[in-house]
Amino acid sequence: MLLAAVVALLWANSPWSAGYEALWKTSASVRLGGAELEMDLGHWVNDGLMALFFFVIGLEVRRELSVGELTRRRRLVVPLVAGVGGMLVPALLYLALNPSGDAARGWGIVIGTDTAFLLGALAIVGPAVSTQLRIFLLTLTVIDDIVAVTVIGVVYSDSIQLGPLLLAVAALLVLVVASRLRVGRASPYVLVVVVLWLATVQSGVHASIAGMLAGLLVPAWAPRRDEVERAASLFQAFRQSPMASVGRSAGRGLARAVSVNERLQSALHPWTSYLVVPIFALANAGVDLRGGLLAEALRSPVTWGVVIGLVGGKFIGIGGGALLAARLRLGEPPQGVGPGQILGGAALSGIGFTVSLLIIRLAFEDTPHLLNEATVGVLLAAVLATALGWVSFQAAAAFHGERSAGLPTALSLPVDPERDHVRGPVGAPLTLVEYVDFECTFCAVTTGVARELQEHFGDDLRYVIRHLPLPDVHPHAERAALAAEAAGAQGQFWAMHDLLFTRQDRLEIEDLVGYASELGLDVERFLQDLDREDLAGRVREDSLSAEESGARGTPTFFVGTERHVGPHDAQTLIRELQARRPGAPG
Known part of the structure; x- marks a missing residue:
């Protein structure tokens, strides 16, 4: 995208600049029988390809809401407050410099953030490990994008045609029904989305809103074990x-x-990242700066309204909103992300490239001089926002020690043979810790992996089990963990552990009592132990240690004291354990 923007600027300021303008004004049409859709190439890019871009953004949002970081709604509060601040403050600063006239129509230019440029700049000037900050910024830009696309669709649309608009609404309803029914094939969604886009274009509403809404309605779900086994x-x-x-x-x-959502993301991401967005940059970043335009732009309140709104407004609105929400305990800031890093991310959010250029075209289509001045402002803001982000990250590292913005990777609670449940010699040179949820079907599979590892390493490996019940998705998991601890109080933890994983679909209280009887436990004592506060505290302590160690789901493995990231099949874990064997090279 950066390369395409540079090419556009050079082309627009070269002796061949007339060819640049003529290219995007070239008419292109699609005809089927008597029906025809005709637009110039500039509109095909802005109304067509960008609708695909926002469709992919919508898919990402829906996945995060369904199975990603935003399933815990408390994590949404801080980026939500920051996102609102990151739109209101920039718009107010822009309007303070451009309160009336044609220039005032450009207030929407400063509300959006370019996700692709933001993440690229974060990779260059941000911390070496920035996974948690990245998730925070993605959540933030999702909110930005939803509002920005709504503004585009409502404020900057042409006169509305009722008939096509009703057809678009009908297409959205079809997507709602398909989502509720969890239709698994991608082709019905693609067909309905095409109809939705055509109807939206004909209605006069900007097509980007159709892309975003359609993406939000394509369902996402976690893989089900029965479907995975059937595929295998x-x-x-x-x-x-x-x-x-x-x-x-x-x-x-x-x-x-x-899920169909993730399949569509996988298929479309390369096209939007490496074709759609660069073509958009090529079509919109070409500003002819000759003839004194640059000097004129630097004296224009529109240019400085854009610069101050994006750079200063985002920094103040996002940074201040996030820190204030965290200070007031309205929500949880991302684990592993410090205040200085939040300010650095807020500064980088001033890169408004894609969305800003799109709104410039819509707001100032009939006033070319304002269009050029605003475009200069967006390009200047991208440079200044990146520089401010770099300074913020350097200051955060130097003065507050904020050098990483990722989840912790070290095991916060060391293995204690007196406390932990250990299979294998307690003094073995190799240690594998697994956090489990007895209702998690994938954990049931990894118990076989653990046996394979023990067969491979023999007495050189100790295998440690800790609890991480996920009650939001597995309502019986906490009770099952307590049942394992209650069995452990009678010396039968591992027997109950193995039994629970073979009976995951039957974890009601009467089932657990039956398992205790089957194992020859004192059932009355077992029932009393299910209510013991010290056993419940043990499960909570395990869960807290998982949270502090960066574990977010099950199964999560720690090889020695380091969290394992990536596949957890037997061969991968064997290689990781071999690398940590005393005396291993490296």
């Missing part, structure tokens, strides 16, 4: 019988195991 069996069948029909069945099985 179909793949095994294809391995044994490599026939076309069996291969198609295996392909459909693999597709069903992943």
